[in-house]
Amino acid sequence: MARRRRGNTLAEIGEDRLLAGLMSELSSSPEVQVGPGDDCAAIRLGGRDWLWTCDAQIEGTHFDRSWMSARQLGRKAYLVNASDVAAMGGAPRFCLVCITAPSSMARRDVLAMQRGMAAAAAADAAIIVGGNIARAGELGVTVSLLAEAPRSPLLRSGAEPGHAIYVSGRLGDAALGLASLRRDRAAKGLAVRKFREPTPRLIAGRVLADERLASAVMDLSDGLLTDLKRLCDASGVGARVEIPRLPMSRAVRAAGVALALSGGEDYELLCAVPAQREDALMSLRDDLGCSMTRVGVFTRANEGLVLVEADGSTRAARAAGFSHFGSVQRPTR
């Protein structure tokens, strides 16, 4: 194939339009409970449902080798997949790992990477059952994760006007940590740790699914506004986000709310909660393993994505988070 042909490049059309095109062509089958478009596929195998997802960490796109140790990279490659599973309420069980690595890489780094991955999986009672290693110019780690599905997997498509918008944990830490590492690869602190080692909200996801607390859920990997737009599109709704309510550390607040709105890699949960389930959610908040903060409300689709400032003024939000193609956020390529 030619490196560039007439027609649009990925940079020109962007990730979401590309994925929409890809997804529209896939066929289905009775065993596929949830197909492309959610955080995981859900398939029926031997009489029960499993969640299945894959995600890659690529040198130059997701990380620079000076930003994290091999062990940390292996751990993160697992954790970002576990976050997809958390978003649908599942429990990770089995991983396959595809490593692509330059010949110059040290064996001890590959071993450390695998150890980090295996330890992170073991903490969730999941195990690595196999994998593959191939030579490449760039280091890449692709994890494929199979997880037990809850009775009703959480999807992106169930939000309705009037349902509340909740997010878990805090927003913007990972983006702040990434900015720190880009300035100084020896940077330390909470934000750097959050970038290197996200915390998949597996317990919260499981409780949300089992107690039917949420009408829609996804994980925040590409920034609140970008991902909220995706959830709105999947559900056919709009959203109104109250800026003062966004859960942020003091450092993120000082660095600017844009980090919380558009910073990627938070790996927190974004949830739609029907009004009649909000009390139940609050009564279970000690069982979630993380805080849940109400940051706004879903509206009718024609209202779009609206941001409400502290003084009550509103403005239309433009999703400006990370997109793999055509992005300005992750700046390494």
Next chain:
Amino acid sequence: MARRRRGNTLAEIGEDRLLAGLMSELSSSPEVQVGPGDDCAAIRLGGRDWLWTCDAQIEGTHFDRSWMSARQLGRKAYLVNASDVAAMGGAPRFCLVCITAPSSMARRDVLAMQRGMAAAAAADAAIIVGGNIARAGELGVTVSLLAEAPRSPLLRSGAEPGHAIYVSGRLGDAALGLASLRRDRAAKGLAVRKFREPTPRLIAGRVLADERLASAVMDLSDGLLTDLKRLCDASGVGARVEIPRLPMSRAVRAAGVALALSGGEDYELLCAVPAQREDALMSLRDDLGCSMTRVGVFTRANEGLVLVEADGSTRAARAAGFSHFGSVQRPTR
């Protein structure tokens, strides 16, 4: 992590030693019927066994974009995984696809890649259920494939001294095709087609498993001698290969037997067949969908890997097929 530390690089230690190190550290679980070291993992999900594998096609390592169309690349990314499934006697059912692509890539090429993959999967009654796309410097396609396992999956570890060595189809075509494409990207013919579009031996694998014809099987991806050495190591045996019996096209024979011994990407099956099952194998040969040729016999481990020439003279074989690290065979990086 540092790009190079004290200690061995992947190029210095080679793929097999690296994998041995990685595999030795993995834990197991009762649901894992077959762990790392075979062509697929086998796991028990919901009361039945599934085969699970992943494999990547990486630009610069596995292919050059001038050698094949996007559609052909997508098809091949599926087929090399189906070959792993064939080697254990399974039937492909579900795929996840992780694409990594440069921003400059044309959208139509990504769509063509997926169409090729989906069409190849559909031919085996398998479907793509989801995936992921991320930006990278090199184009890469990683497929993760779930397949129904036969009652007794075929492993690499069951060959015993005295069992016959069989290979399916013909050897060396893909390596010859690759050599042709490297000389002339417009090269055509059977060998080029075999390189671009391998034929996973799914029917043969299923019959071998169901009829318990083979004591050990693997697929030939890195060249007969390299892969035979792996099967010998897994089974604790040696092997004696009769050069004149190797199934080769006239073109491969003219180009030299090294192509059949060490050329990669044949994606044929390498089988150990106990003497008392050879008649049964021959009686079923019209049901296998491919030829099966007896090329030698397994011996005791201390005899090593021996090649027998037409005049009866013997020499020790040195595995010189493709290794992802420290290789001389696939020359693009």
